[in-house]
Amino acid sequence: MKKFNFLGFRFLFRVERENRDDVQVYSDTYQLKDRMVYFLVFLMIISLSSQLGNIFQRNKYIDKDIIKENIYAPRDVKYKDVLKREAIIKDIVEESEKKYIYLPEIGKKYSRGLNEFYDEILQIKEKKIKNFDYDFFEENYKLKIAPEIVDGVLDLSKREINSQRKDLMEILDKVYSHGIREGETFITTMAGKDFKDKELSNIEFKVLDIFTFPNYVYDRERTKFEIKKRVDGIEDQYTTVKAGELVLKKGELLDKEKIQVLNALGIYSFAETVLRFSVTGIYLITVSVIAYNIVTTKFKKELSNKNIYGATFLVFALLFFIFRFFGKDYLYLIPFETGFFLLQILVNSAYAFYFGIIALIYITPMINYDMVYFVITLLTILFATRFLGSVKTRVQFINLGIQLAIVKLIIYFSITFLTFGVSETVLLDSTKIILAGIFSGVLTLAIVPYLERSFNILSSFKLLELGDLSNPLLRDLSVKTPGTFYHSMMVAAVSEAAAEAIGADPIFTRVASYYHDIGKMKRPKFYVENQEGGENPHDKISPFLSALVILAHTKDGFEMAKKYKVPREIRDIMLEHHGTTFLAYFYNKAKSLDENVREDDFRYSGPKPKTKESAIIMLADSIEAAVRSIEHKTYNNIEEMIRKIIFNKLEDGQLKDADLTFKDIETIIKVFTKTIIGIHHVRIKYPGQEKESEENKTDEN
Structure with a gap:
C-alpha cells in the first residue's frame, strides 16, 4: 500500500x-x-x-530549422493549403476600396464659415468692428484660428481681400465637390487634384486648410461587410504533391509554408x-x-x-x-x-x-x-x-x-x-x-x-451446399433407405415452417432434418419405414438386441457424418433428436422375459436438445411417424396427436434445455398441424359437414 x-x-x-x-x-x-x-x-x-514510427524518424523539424537532407514526397498528397488562402485574403483586404459616407452639409457649413471669416475681416477693415471674434468661430465651427492668419489677411488691401475671398471660395467649393476623405488634409487633397492654375500664397494655404474638413467619413462596418462578402466567396485552396516530387531541398530554411507541406506528408515536429x-x-x-x-x-x-x-x-x-x-x-x-x-x-x-x-x-x-x-x-x-x-x-x-x-x-x-x-x-x-x-x-x-x-x-453457403439433395450422403440415403429419406424430407418440411414461425434458423433446421437419421443406413431393414411390407428382422431377435440396434442409429449417424466432414452443429442434432427418450415397446417385451431388466438400457444416450432447432426436429420426427399411423386424418385428430406427443416430451423432461417458451410450443403445434394437413391433403371439414358425412355413410350401408 x-x-x-x-x-x-x-x-x-x-x-x-x-x-x-x-x-x-x-x-x-x-x-x-x-x-x-x-x-x-x-x-x-x-x-x-x-503512429509509433513517426516518433523515431531521424529528422524532426521546427520553424527556422535548416533542412538536413532532400525530402521527397512518399505518396500523392492533396492537402488544404491554408497559407495560400490567407495570402488571397490579404490581397483582397489590401486591394479592397474603403467605403465612405458622403456628408454634403460639411462642405456647405465650412464654405459658409469661410465666407463669414472674410465678412469679419472686411468689417474690421472698414472700422465697423474693432476685433476679430475668435470665440464665434470656435463655438459655431469648432475652429481655432491663429491670430497671425487674421493679421496676415488684414495686411492686404480691401480689393486684395475681396479678390482672395473670391478665389478661395471657388477653390474650396471645387475641393468639396471632388470630396475630402477622412484622414486627408487640404494639402494632401490638393496634391491629388488639378489645382495648378492658381498660385496660392502661404497665408492662402493656411486659410483653406483651416476650413477644409472631410465630407466623406469612413464607413467601417460597410467596408468590413464588403470585404467579408468577398472573403466568404473564396473556396478552400488545395495543393497537390506528386509521389517522388522534391518537396524540400537540403540547406533550405524552414518556414510556415514548408512546415505545412511536411505536416501534409506526415512529418511533424517531435x-x-x-x-x-x-x-x-x-x-x-x-x-x-x-x-x-x-x-x-x-x-x-x-x-x-x-x-x-x-x-x-x-x-x-x-x-x-x-x-x-x-x-x-x-x-x-x-x-x-x-x-x-x-x-x-x-x-x-x-x-x-x-x-x-x-x-x-x-x-x-x-x-x-x-x-x-x-x-x-x-x-x-x-x-x-x-x-x-x-x-x-x-x-x-x-x-x-x-x-x-x-x-x-x-x-x-x-x-x-x-x-x-x-x-x-x-x-x-x-x-x-x-x-x-x-x-x-x-x-x-x-x-x-x-x-x-x-x-x-457452418456458414449459410455451407448449409446450402449440404442441403443439395445430390450430396453423396443424401444420395446414399435415398437409395439405401428410401423410406427414411422420405421421412426426413417430411420432417424437414414440418420443422422448417415451425422454426421460421418462432424465430429460429429455418435453413439450418431444414438441412439438419435431412441428415438427422442417416445412421439408419447401417441397418435399414430394422426400421419400419424401410421394410416395405416385408419381413420384420425384430421378430427373429431378442428385444434386448432390437433395442441396441435402434438406440445405436444416433451414434452411427454421428460417426458416419464425421467421416463425411459434416459440421458439428448438424452432427449434434443426430445425437439430440431423440434426447433420452424411452423405448417402451421393446422394454415391455424384454420385461416379459426378464423382470430384472433395467429401464436405462432402453433409453437413448442423448444428450437432450440444447437449441430450439434441435427441439423442433425431435418433435417433428416423433409426430411425422405417429401421424402416418392415424387412419382418419382430420384436423382435430392430427392436432390431438401432436399435443399428446409434445405433452409427453415435456413431461419426460426432454425439452427442458431447449429454451422454448409456452408461446413457442403453442405456435409449433399450430404450424405442425397446418403443415401436416397440407402434406397429406386433408380437407378441413366445417361445422355440420362431419355429421352430414356420417349420415351419408349410414345411407350407403
Missing part, C-alpha cells in the same frame, strides 16, 4: 490482483472476456504502430508527433472500453464459440496488416467490404455490422484520420447491412460488391467534388473504388471455403 501526505490530507493507494477461483477462471464468461481483451489489445497495437501519439492512444483506449462492453454483452454466444472467435481474429489480422502496410498508398483499392462480407457469411448480419464499425474505428489512425474515407465506408456499411441479409447465392455476393462500389463512388464523388473539385486524383481514386468493389465479392467467395474448413464453421 502506497501512502503520502499532501496539504494535510493522507492519500492511500492499493493495487491488488483479483482473486479468481478455478470455476471462474475456466468459466465461459471469463474466457470470453479474456478473448476480447486479447483481441482489442491486438487491434490497439497494430493501430498505434502506425513535440507534435508525441502529442499525436498520445491522443491516438487515448482515442483507442476509449473506443476499446466501449467496444468491449458492447460485444461482450451483445455477442456472448458467438464469441464463446472458439471457432467463430478464431475466424474473426484471423479476418481482422489480415485486414489490419493490409491497411497497416498498404493503407496510405492504396487506400481505395483495398476491399474493406471483404472482411464485412466474411463475418456476415460466417456468423450473421448484426455481428458483421458491429465488428465492421469496430474495424473502421481502429483503422482510422492508420489512414491518418482520413475523414472522407471514414464517412464513405461508414455509409457503405449501413447500406450493406440493409441488403446483406437477402443475399443467398454466390452470384448475389458479387453483385452486391459491385452495387456497394457504385454507392461508394457516388458518395466519394459527391464529397470530393463539393470539397476539392474534379482532379486527376479524384478520377484515379474513383477507378480504384470500382475495382475494389469487384474484388470484394470475388475475394470473399475465394476465402470463405478455407475459413469454413479451417474453423469448422
Whole structure:
C-alpha cells in the first residue's frame, strides 16, 4: 500500500490482483472476456504502430530549422493549403476600396464659415468692428484660428481681400465637390487634384486648410461587410504533391509554408508527433472500453464459440496488416467490404455490422484520420447491412460488391467534388473504388471455403451446399433407405415452417432434418419405414438386441457424418433428436422375459436438445411417424396427436434445455398441424359437414 501526505490530507493507494477461483477462471464468461481483451489489445497495437514510427524518424523539424537532407514526397498528397488562402485574403483586404459616407452639409457649413471669416475681416477693415471674434468661430465651427492668419489677411488691401475671398471660395467649393476623405488634409487633397492654375500664397494655404474638413467619413462596418462578402466567396485552396516530387531541398530554411507541406506528408515536429501519439492512444483506449462492453454483452454466444472467435481474429489480422502496410498508398483499392462480407457469411448480419464499425474505428489512425474515407465506408456499411441479409447465392455476393462500389463512388464523388473539385486524383481514386468493389465479392467467395474448413464453421453457403439433395450422403440415403429419406424430407418440411414461425434458423433446421437419421443406413431393414411390407428382422431377435440396434442409429449417424466432414452443429442434432427418450415397446417385451431388466438400457444416450432447432426436429420426427399411423386424418385428430406427443416430451423432461417458451410450443403445434394437413391433403371439414358425412355413410350401408 502506497501512502503520502499532501496539504494535510493522507492519500492511500492499493493495487491488488483479483482473486479468481478455478470455476471462474475456466468459466465461459471469463474466457470470453479474456478473448476480447486479447483481441482489442491486438487491434490497439497494430493501430498505434502506425503512429509509433513517426516518433523515431531521424529528422524532426521546427520553424527556422535548416533542412538536413532532400525530402521527397512518399505518396500523392492533396492537402488544404491554408497559407495560400490567407495570402488571397490579404490581397483582397489590401486591394479592397474603403467605403465612405458622403456628408454634403460639411462642405456647405465650412464654405459658409469661410465666407463669414472674410465678412469679419472686411468689417474690421472698414472700422465697423474693432476685433476679430475668435470665440464665434470656435463655438459655431469648432475652429481655432491663429491670430497671425487674421493679421496676415488684414495686411492686404480691401480689393486684395475681396479678390482672395473670391478665389478661395471657388477653390474650396471645387475641393468639396471632388470630396475630402477622412484622414486627408487640404494639402494632401490638393496634391491629388488639378489645382495648378492658381498660385496660392502661404497665408492662402493656411486659410483653406483651416476650413477644409472631410465630407466623406469612413464607413467601417460597410467596408468590413464588403470585404467579408468577398472573403466568404473564396473556396478552400488545395495543393497537390506528386509521389517522388522534391518537396524540400537540403540547406533550405524552414518556414510556415514548408512546415505545412511536411505536416501534409506526415512529418511533424517531435513535440507534435508525441502529442499525436498520445491522443491516438487515448482515442483507442476509449473506443476499446466501449467496444468491449458492447460485444461482450451483445455477442456472448458467438464469441464463446472458439471457432467463430478464431475466424474473426484471423479476418481482422489480415485486414489490419493490409491497411497497416498498404493503407496510405492504396487506400481505395483495398476491399474493406471483404472482411464485412466474411463475418456476415460466417456468423450473421448484426455481428458483421458491429465488428465492421469496430474495424473502421481502429483503422482510422492508420489512414491518418482520413475523414472522407471514414464517412464513405461508414455509409457503405449501413447500406450493406440493409441488403446483406437477402443475399443467398454466390452470384448475389458479387453483385452486391459491385452495387456497394457504385454507392461508394457516388458518395466519394459527391464529397470530393463539393470539397476539392474534379482532379486527376479524384478520377484515379474513383477507378480504384470500382475495382475494389469487384474484388470484394470475388475475394470473399475465394476465402470463405478455407475459413469454413479451417474453423469448422457452418456458414449459410455451407448449409446450402449440404442441403443439395445430390450430396453423396443424401444420395446414399435415398437409395439405401428410401423410406427414411422420405421421412426426413417430411420432417424437414414440418420443422422448417415451425422454426421460421418462432424465430429460429429455418435453413439450418431444414438441412439438419435431412441428415438427422442417416445412421439408419447401417441397418435399414430394422426400421419400419424401410421394410416395405416385408419381413420384420425384430421378430427373429431378442428385444434386448432390437433395442441396441435402434438406440445405436444416433451414434452411427454421428460417426458416419464425421467421416463425411459434416459440421458439428448438424452432427449434434443426430445425437439430440431423440434426447433420452424411452423405448417402451421393446422394454415391455424384454420385461416379459426378464423382470430384472433395467429401464436405462432402453433409453437413448442423448444428450437432450440444447437449441430450439434441435427441439423442433425431435418433435417433428416423433409426430411425422405417429401421424402416418392415424387412419382418419382430420384436423382435430392430427392436432390431438401432436399435443399428446409434445405433452409427453415435456413431461419426460426432454425439452427442458431447449429454451422454448409456452408461446413457442403453442405456435409449433399450430404450424405442425397446418403443415401436416397440407402434406397429406386433408380437407378441413366445417361445422355440420362431419355429421352430414356420417349420415351419408349410414345411407350407403
